[in-house]
Amino acid sequence: MKKKLITLLCLALLSTPVWAFNIQIEDPFVSPVPPGSPVAAGYMKIHNAGAEDRKIVDASSSVSEYMELHTHTEVDGVMQMRKIPFITVPAGGTTELVPGGLHLMFIDLRQSIPAGSQVDVQLTFDDGSLIELDMPVRRLRNR
Numbered sequence: 001m002k003k004k005l006i007t008l009l010c011l012a013l014l015s016t017p018v019w020a021f022n023i024q025i026e027d028p029f030v031s032p033v034p035p036g037s038p039v040a041a042g043y044m045k046i047h048n049a050g051a052e053d054r055k056i057v058d059a060s061s062s063v064s065e066y067m068e069l070h071t072h073t074e075v076d077g078v079m080q081m082r083k084i085p086f087i088t089v090p091a092g093g094t095t096e097l098v099p100g101g102l103h104l105m106f107i108d109l110r111q112s113i114p115a116g117s118q119v120d121v122q123l124t125f126d127d128g129s130l131i132e133l134d135m136p137v138r139r140l141r142n143r
């Protein structure tokens, strides 16, 4: 499969959306975790301006051994994280990765990720396209 690589950074301009193909990523962030924590979670809004549904099928980062796509489901009254094979962004629609819902999971962190630092992430979509972005580490904003 021929993969196109588009590198887009949103380092200082956090309010500036990241565009690739028809996919726009807005407001990405990773929740800070205490040093030594094995996992962390990342969130963002993903818009799809295209005419076809798009799926995130994989994610990776230099800060963790691997990543998984997760959702939360309630099992016997307890919210549990569950690995899912893809995250769909519907044509003309928006998918929100939010605490308590869909998220990116960084597993087996190789380094601490204090608030104020940046975490690189590469997202792979079902059409083979890739988006690279830097996600700021910060607490959830009050909206």
Ligand SMILES: [Cu+2]
Residues within 6 Å of the ligand: 041, 070, 071, 081, 082, 103, 104, 105
């Ligand atoms: Cu998770």
